Every structure is written in structure tokens, then in C-alpha cells.
Amino acid sequence: xxxxxxxxxxxxxxxxxxxxxxxxxxxxxxxxxxxxxxxxxxxxxxxxxxxxxxxxxxxxxxxxxxxxxxxxxxxxxxxxxxxxxxxxxxxxxxxxxxxxxxxxxxxxxxxxxxxxxxxxxxxxxxxxxxxxxxxxxxxxxxxxxxxxxxxxxxxxxxxxxxxxxxxxxxxxxxxxxxxxxxxxxxxxxxxxxxxxxxxxxxxxxxxxxxxxxxxxxxxxxxxxxxxxxxxxxxxxxxxxxxxxxxxxxxxxx
Amino acid sequence: xxxxxxxxxxxxxxxxxxxxxxxxxxxxxxxxxxxxxxxxxxxxxxxxxxxxxxxxxxxxxxxxxxxxxxxxxxxxxxxxxxxxxxxxxxxxxxxxxxxxxxxxxxxxxxxxxxxxxxxxxxxxxxxxxxxxxxxxxxxxxxxxxxxxxxxxxxxxxxxxxxxxxxxxxxxxxxxxxxxxxxxxxxxxxxxxxxxxxxxxxxxx
Numbered sequence: 270x271x272x273x274x275x276x277x278x279x280x281x282x283x284x285x286x287x288x289x290x291x292x293x294x295x296x297x298x299x300x301x302x303x304x305x306x307x308x309x310x311x312x313x314x315x316x317x318x319x320x321x322x323x324x325x326x327x328x329x330x331x332x333x334x335x336x337x338x339x340x341x342x343x344x345x346x347x348x349x350x351x352x353x354x355x356x357x358x359x360x361x362x363x364x365x366x367x368x369x370x371x372x373x374x375x376x377x378x379x380x381x382x383x384x385x386x387x388x389x390x391x392x393x394x395x396x397x398x399x400x401x402x403x404x405x406x407x408x409x410x411x412x413x414x415x416x417x418x419x420x421x422x423x424x425x426x427x428x429x430x431x432x433x434x435x436x437x438x439x440x441x442x443x444x445x446x447x448x449x450x451x452x453x454x455x456x457x458x459x460x461x462x463x464x465x466x467x468x469x470x471x472x473x474x475x476x477x478x479x480x481x482x483x484x485x486x487x488x489x490x491x492x493x494x495x496x497x498x499x500x501x502x503x504x505x506x507x508x509x510x511x512x513x514x515x516x517x518x519x520x521x522x
Numbered sequence: 523x524x525x526x527x528x529x530x531x532x533x534x535x536x537x538x539x540x541x542x543x544x545x546x547x548x549x550x551x552x553x554x555x556x557x558x559x560x561x562x563x564x565x566x567x568x569x570x571x572x573x574x575x576x577x578x579x580x581x582x583x584x585x586x587x588x589x590x591x592x593x594x595x596x597x598x599x600x601x602x603x604x605x606x607x608x609x610x611x612x613x614x615x616x617x618x619x620x621x622x623x624x625x626x627x628x629x630x631x632x633x634x635x636x637x638x639x640x641x642x643x644x645x646x647x648x649x650x651x652x653x654x655x656x657x658x659x660x661x662x663x664x665x666x667x668x669x670x671x672x673x674x675x676x677x678x679x680x681x682x683x684x685x686x687x688x689x690x691x692x693x694x695x696x697x698x699x700x701x702x703x704x705x706x707x708x709x710x711x712x713x714x715x716x717x718x719x720x721x722x723x724x725x726x
Contacts, residue, residue, distance in 0.1 A: 280687035
């Protein structure tokens with residue numbers, strides 16, 4: 270069958286790994302070859318089935334700790350297992366444009382943390398890591414309709430994702446992250462050169478709490494709690510700018 | 523929390539990818555306990571050589587080490603049932619392909635989504651030779667580019683492309699075999715005619 274001869278090209282086409290010339294040639298070929306067109310559809314079906322149904326094995330509880338304890342020097346801080354249970358975030362919006370801010374909305378689920386020192390450090394770690402590593406985003410797109418399903422597919426929840434480009438905070442993408450040893454989801458926005466990570470996790474039984482400002486290692490943090498969700502915004506922008514931002518987020522909620 | 527502490531930096535960068543590392547090891551070894559051994563070994567190795575990691579994608583770097591640790595592990599625990607990733611020949615002739623897979627079969631019918639029993643996907647994946655399973659995991663689960671997969675498997679990008687295509691074709695054939703079995707069962711006949719390619723792979 271012709272589709273056997275073209276199998277590698279079809280496979281690469283599916284993966285978006287063909288160069289423009291070969292892509293164009295395959296597109297032309299597919300119009301006249303039902304066998305290849307059918308094969309491509311089949312490959313797409315299989316890819317979809319694998320991506321949506323294949324079990325992703327999670328590292329067993331305690332493995333991170335065991336690895337940490339095998340490394341030389343001090344032990345790792347014992348991780349608190351967090352189970353993912355995201356609540357849809359209240360719609361967020363920004364009434365004004367802030368100069369030089371990129372935003373990350375990070376959503377955590379599970380047992381409620383009370384915003385103590387460990388959580389502050391964990392949030393800060395995650396923020397720093399997002400800047401250090403080549404890992405600001407997993408899914409790089411300004412399309413909220415791409416980021417939202419991407420996160421939903423991995424978290425069994427549907428965090429609200431909006432593009433605030435009009436307000437000066439274009440959506441950059443989303444990522445899976447870890448805070449305090451636990452998986453987390455992030456929606457990343459960019460505004461000039463700064464980054465704000467807005468962390469949020471479910472705190473279903475906790476009462477609302479007002480803004481609380483903290484400064485640590487040159488980063489500003491503002492945390493608050495609203496509607497059963499704990500938020501922490503982290504950034505190296507000025508505290509006043511960060512406060513404006515958090516007021517906008519909270520106001521939109 | 524000094525950021526320049528290498529151990530702290532290692533934990534910050536490497537531990538977030540523990541699930542990805544474990545998932546790959548789990549699919550490669552087929553066992554939870556073995557996967558844990560492989561991942562522990564890989565992380566210790568990664569820490570030992572952490573100063574050789576510069577910029578770039580730490581997940582790709584870690585998965586490379588997981589893969590190498592798996593190959594070491596399989597050498598020490600050689601089981602005829604498990605394929606050895608590095609040993610898989612790149613079949614470049616129809617003859618090689620037959621040796622690897624048994625007699626190839628033409629599949630007249632197109633795989634249809636409605637024919638797919640989703641619980642079957644994992645089973646079919648597990649019955650693939652580990653090199654095929656590995657490349658499918660790197661592509662479909664880790665969603666890595668051919669360039670990154672080439673870096674992990676230590677092969678040229680062209681090999682990634684052809685191996686991935688063969689892996690997909692292998693899975694496709696297994697899938698057709700399953701569909702045929704179900705069709706036969708539904709028709710009250712037994713003895714599916716399709717070749718179970720999984721049974722022939724021990725020659726790898």
C-alpha cells in the first residue's frame with residue numbers, strides 16, 4: 270500500500286515535524302491518495318487514544334523523600350501530599366494596565382495550607398524555579414481556549430483562564446508545576462519583563478482573609494483568601510504594583 | 523534557602539520531574555518496585571553529575587539518565603521477556619522487519635475510533651518491544667520534540683522519525699488484531715486470524 274511507503278512522513282506530519290516543503294508535498298499527496306489519508310486519520314485516532322487514556326503512573330508517596338535522604342548533606346523538607354482538587358477560579362480580570370508584569374496563575378488543590386512559612390517558601394521556590402529553569406510554560410500559547418483544556422486534561426478540573434491582553438497582561442501559556450513537592454497547574458501571563466506567579470489552592474473550609482504582604486529574598490508576596498480559595502501572588506515588581514494587581518484579581522472574583 | 527546551594531538547586535529543578543521519570547521507568551520495567559529502583563538510581567546519578575547539567579531542558583536531561591539507568595538495570599536483571607532498549611536493531615529491510623514482527627499483514631480496514639476499547643491501550647503498549655514503547659511514551663506522554671527524543675535515545679533525528687513510525691505501525695497492527703478478535707468473538711467464531719505480533723518479539 271502506498272501508505273506503507275509514506276508511513277514515516279505521515280507520522281512526522283502528525284507530529285508537526287515535517288519541514289515546509291515536505292509538508293506541502295504531503296498535503297498535495299493526501300488529496301489524491303485515499304489510502305494515505307485514511308492512514309493519517311488512523312494515526313490521529315491512535316494518538317488521541319494514547320494521549321487521553323494511557324495511564325500516567327505517579328511516583329509513589331515517599332519516593333521524593335527517600336531520594337532526598339540518599340543525597341548527601343541535610344534532608345529534604347518532608348513533602349505534604351497534596352491531592353489535586355481544583356475549584357474553578359472565579360473569573361479574574363484587570364481594570365488597568367500595569368507596566369512590566371508577567372503573571373502566573375498557579376492553582377493548587379488538596380488540603381488547605383494556612384499560608385505559613387513552609388508554604389511561603391514553597392511558593393517562592395516554585396516562582397524562582399519558573400524563572401531559572403526552561404520551564405515557565407508547558408503549553409505556550411496566548412489562546413485561553415488551548416490553555417484551559419490543557420490544564421483540565423491534566424487536573425480533572427477546569428480553572429478559569431482569561432487573556433488580559435487589553436489590560437496589558439497577555440496570556441503566555443500554562444504549565445504543570447510543583448509546590449512543596451506537589452503537582453500544581455499554572456497559567457502564565459506576561460507583561461514586559463517581570464513575572465508574577467499567582468498561586469491558588471482550595472481552602473474549602475477556611476473563611477475569607479484580607480491581603481497580607483510579605484517580602485522575602487527580594488520578592489514581594491501578597492496572599493489572601495476568598496471564596497474557599499487561597500491565593501498568593503509572587504513577583505519582583507514593586508509592592509504597590511503587586512497590590513494593584515491583586516486588588517484587580519480579587520475585585521474580579 | 524540559599525539559591526546557590528547545589529543540593530537545593532538540584533531538588534528544586536529535578537524533583538518536579540519525579541513523576542515523569544517514574545512514569546517512564548514504570549512503563550519500561552513493567553513493575554512498580556523495579557521502576558522505583560531505576561528512578562532512585564537515576565536521581566543519584568543525576569545528582570552526581572549535576573554540575574555537568576548546564577542550561578537546557580532538565581526534564582530531557584533527567585529522562586536520558588532514567589533511560590540509561592534502565593539499560594544498566596536490565597543488563598543486571600536480564601529477563602528474556604523484556605526488550606533491551608539499546609539492543610533494538612533498526613530494521614532497514616523487509617526481511618529485518620519480518621524477523622522483528624513476524625509475517626506482516628495487510629490491514630484492509632481502517633482503524634475506527636468506535637472499535638477502540640480504551641482499556642486496551644495500556645495492554646497493547648505493554649506488549650510492544652520496549653524501544654517502541656519508550657519512543658511512544660516520549661512522544662505521546664512527554665510530548666517531546668524529535669530533537670529532544672533524539673537527545674534522550676542517543677540516535678539521529680532521522681532514526682527517531684523512522685522508529686516512531688514503526689512503533690505506531692506495530693501498535694496499529696496489534697490494535698487491528700484486537701479488533702479482529704473482538705469481531706470474531708461477536709460472530710461466534712474463535713481463533714482470530716490476526717497475528718499476535720507480541721508473541722514474536724522475543725527474537726529481538
